[in-house]
Amino acid sequence: MSDDAPHAAPAHQGAELNFAGKMAYADYLALDRVLTAQHPRSAAHDELLFIIQHQTSELWMKLAVHELTSARDAILADRLPDAFKMLARVSRILEQLNGAWDVLRTMTPSEYTTFRDALGQSSGFQSWQYRAIEFLCGNRHHAMLDPHRHRADTLATLEQILASPSIYDAALLLLHARGLLADPTRDWHDERKPVSAVTDAWATIYRDPTRYWPLYELAEKLVDLEDYFRRWRFNHVTTVERVIGLKRGTGGTGGVSYLRRMLEVELFPELWQVRTHL
Ligand code: HEM
Numbered sequence: 672m673s674d675d676a677p678h679a680a681p682a683h684q685g686a687e688l689n690f691a692g693k694m695a696y697a698d699y700l701a702l703d704r705v706l707t708a709q710h711p712r713s714a715a716h717d718e719l720l721f722i723i724q725h726q727t728s729e730l731w732m733k734l735a736v737h738e739l740t741s742a743r744d745a746i747l748a749d750r751l752p753d754a755f756k757m758l759a760r761v762s763r764i765l766e767q768l769n770g771a772w773d774v775l776r777t778m779t780p781s782e783y784t785t786f787r788d789a790l791g792q793s794s795g796f797q798s799w800q801y802r803a804i805e806f807l808c809g810n811r812h813h814a815m816l817d818p819h820r821h822r823a824d825t826l827a828t829l830e831q832i833l834a835s836p837s838i839y840d841a842a843l844l845l846l847h848a849r850g851l852l853a854d855p856t857r858d859w860h861d862e863r864k865p866v867s868a869v870t871d872a873w874a875t876i877y878r879d880p881t882r883y884w885p886l887y888e889l890a891e892k893l894v895d896l897e898d899y900f901r902r903w904r905f906n907h908v909t910t911v912e913r914v915i916g917l918k919r920g921t922g923g924t925g926g927v928s929y930l931r932r933m934l935e936v937e938l939f940p941e942l943w944q945v946r947t948h949l
């Protein structure tokens with residue numbers, strides 16, 4: 672007798688089917704709002720892809736900001752196992768964002784040009800959540816506040832992040848607390864050159880991982896994070912070159928030339944430098 676015989680119990684037997692007056696899936700997830708927030712400005716077929724790609728990225732970035740903030744607080748409170756879980760999750764989020772480029776890459780330059788004009792001067796350069804992630808990771812370029820001066824609420828959020836320690840600041844404060852680093856402060860406005868005392872502190876840890884296991888694990892979690900972040904930057908610039916070549920960006924930068932320069936950003940420079948010293 673086959674399973675779909677008329678008298679067989681349906682597979683979904685027991686599933687609630689009457690949601691009048693009850694919270695259902697779409698209610699809990701506020702899907703009415705999420706799924707009506709796509710407003711293409713052209714008739715181009717691919718604009719919906721472009722919008723959804725960015726909206727989903729922003730949702731993942733929201734989670735990344737949440738995790739990075741809590742991971743930073745956990746490091747400050749010397750709760751490293753909690754921080755490790757959250758940092759591992761941020762790396763997986765970046766991996767998720769990296770995978771998403773495969774979908775966007777299905778859009779050809781010809782298709783993109785059919786709606787690029789509709790984007791006006793908007794650009795990912797103005798993504799405040801992206802800037803929050805950069806700031807939380809320690810790439811605290813204050814000039815990046817400027818595109819947000821027209822929005823007091825966004826500006827306040829970013830300024831508050833800049834006024835608090837980055838995840839790397841928190842790690843250096845911990846090295847200080849453990850007696851491995853005399854001065855845990857560094858001037859983040861400067862060109863981000865490695866500070867030799869910081870490299871030395873990491874070198875002490877990397878030369879004897881067993882003795883300093885939690886700090887060693889913290890360092891490797893940060894390297895992992897930056898590894899995936901670099902891949903995101905690389906995937907972005909490659910997709911951009913594939914789609915708009917060397918045209919200027921809608922945000923006003925040189926486009927690919929600007930994004931190539933961003934490949935040189937080092938979030939945790941001493942953690943890369945220490946490898947050469949071992
Ligand atoms: C066809 C797809 C894309 C093109 C052609 C493109 C192009 C560009 C260009 C030219 C810039 C430099 C700023 C400017 O002058 O506009 C930029 C920056 C940026 N884009 Fe995209 N982008 C694309 C997709 C994405 C996606 C899917 C995201 C994910 C949210 C994204 C996020 C960003 C961010 C965060 C920046 C600022 C990067 C920084 O300042 O380091 N872009 N993009």
Ligand SMILES: N[C@@H](CC(=O)c1ccccc1NC=O)C(=O)O
Nearest residue numbers: 790793794795796919920921922
């Ligand atoms: N900067 C892009 C436009 C762009 O990509 C964009 C425009 C609006 C919202 C998000 C965008 N994505 C990333 O920059 C361009 O120059 O074509």
